[in-house]
Amino acid sequence: MTSLVASYPAxxxxxxxxxxxGIAGLAPHEILFLLDEAEQWVKLNRLPQKHDNRLAGxxxxxxxxxxxxRTLLSFEIAGKRLGADVVNMQTAQSSIKKGETLIDTxxxxxxxxxxxxVIRHGSSGAVQLIADKVSCPVLxxxxxxxxxxxxxxxxxxTIRHAKKDFNGLKVTIxxxxxxxxxxxxxxLCLTSLGAEVRLCAPPAxxxxxxxxMKVTPFLDFDAALEDADVVMMLRLQMERxxxxxxxxxREYHHLYGLTPERLAKAKPDALVMHPGPxxxxxxxxxxxxxxxxxxxxxxxxxxxxxxxxxxxxxLTRKVRGAEGWT
Ligand code: ASP
Numbered sequence: 186m187t188s189l190v191a192s193y194p195a196x197x198x199x200x201x202x203x204x205x206x207g208i209a210g211l212a213p214h215e216i217l218f219l220l221d222e223a224e225q226w227v228k229l230n231r232l233p234q235k236h237d238n239r240l241a242g243x244x245x246x247x248x249x250x251x252x253x254x255r256t257l258l259s260f261e262i263a264g265k266r267l268g269a270d271v272v273n274m275q276t277a278q279s280s281i282k283k284g285e286t287l288i289d290t291x292x293x294x295x296x297x298x299x300x301x302x303v304i305r306h307g308s309s310g311a312v313q314l315i316a317d318k319v320s321c322p323v324l325x326x327x328x329x330x331x332x333x334x335x336x337x338x339x340x341x342x343t344i345r346h347a348k349k350d351f352n353g354l355k356v357t358i359x360x361x362x363x364x365x366x367x368x369x370x371x372x373l374c375l376t377s378l379g380a381e382v383r384l385c386a387p388p389a390x391x392x393x394x395x396x397x398m399k400v401t402p403f404l405d406f407d408a409a410l411e412d413a414d415v416v417m418m419l420r421l422q423m424e425r426x427x428x429x430x431x432x433x434x435r436e437y438h439h440l441y442g443l444t445p446e447r448l449a450k451a452k453p454d455a456l457v458m459h460p461g462p463x464x465x466x467x468x469x470x471x472x473x474x475x476x477x478x479x480x481x482x483x484x485x486x487x488x489x490x491x492x493x494x495x496x497x498x499x500l501t502r503k504v505r506g507a508e509g510w511t
Contacts, residue, residue, distance in 0.1 A: 191220075199214070200215050200500075202500075203500075204316050204325075207325060208370045209373055211334075219496060227488065230487070237267055242270075244269065244271075244272065244297070245270070245301045248274040248302060248303065249273070250304070250307060251305050269300070287314060288314070294315075302319060303324045305326040306329065312325040330366055332373075337371045339492040340485060342491065343484050346488070353381060354379075354381065356382050356383070357383045358417045359443070360419025361390045361419050376400065383400060385409035406440065410447060411450060414452055415455065416451055417457075417458040417459070418459045418469045420459075420464055445470065445472055456480070459474065
């Protein structure tokens with residue numbers, strides 16, 4: 186594999202964006218810049234004393250309108266490790282339940298002078314809507330079926346640590362592609378970095394716009410696994426399914442579940458990833474998910490904190506009077 190050298194412009198020009206709504210619109214060098222920025226936080230997070238005070242005095246609001254474990258927790262830890270005041274908005278107790286519009290909520294958050302707002306929302310496009318209304322950087326923590334950019338960045342960082350280079354790397358993403366913002370952001374990120382992405386799903390869970398994506402579609406999981414370097418498994422997103430998309434979880438596991446026998450069809454050193462939450466025994470078997478030498482699943486969680494620290498740091502540089510936007 187040839188080396189993909191980060192050749193981004195120096196200083197503030199390296200990441201000129203106001204927020205992070207998606208991977209779409211990011212140049213490869215901007216993605217690499219964020220990955221490189223995260224490396225210092227990977228190191229810090231492995232030390233007993235994990236504190237840096239650069240965001241001291243700033244307020245970060247995590248507004249999650251959908252459930253989350255890893256993403257919410259890691260954004261909270263990321264902000265706190267950088268010294269910010271982090272507030273989690275409890276949407277179950279908020280005025281959203283009383284019918285407040287998204288725009289009114291955005292205006293309220295803006296009036297509180299947040300320095301960054303992290304949003305997860307069930308509707309595709311909701312994060313952009315809020316980003317257009319507020320004056321601080323907005324980070325997308327997952328919007329509907331659209332994008333989950335920090336997940337793709339943490340996945341890329343995890344892959345880079347394990348495989349060193351993206352060029353020509355064969356990544357098979359299998360599962361509920363249709364409803365997956367993780368798949369969308371990963372396709373954009375990995376293809377932009379030079380990887381070869383294969384998407385595998387039953388016909389009902391393959392998006393119609395597959396032709397426009399720079400990927401190879403597969404209905405047969407065994408064929409999609411052949412020669413793969415990385416196998417990324419996705420959950421069936423039942424909460425987004427209206428109607429019957431699969432015959433039964435048992436049948437789905439039979440055709441699309443990652444078992445040790447199936448994994449043997451990929452390269453002998455192929456690595457396994459999953460964004461979580463996992464449905465063990467459906468899309469992935471426990472004895473694959475827990476393989477010490479092949480599974481990167483807990484490593485992905487570790488990288489998630491570092492990536493979110495990098496994003497919060499880079500996006501608040503202007504407000505801190507540090508290196509600013511161009
Ligand atoms: N945690 C990821 C997301 O928020 C994947 C999933 O929920 O299956 O999209």
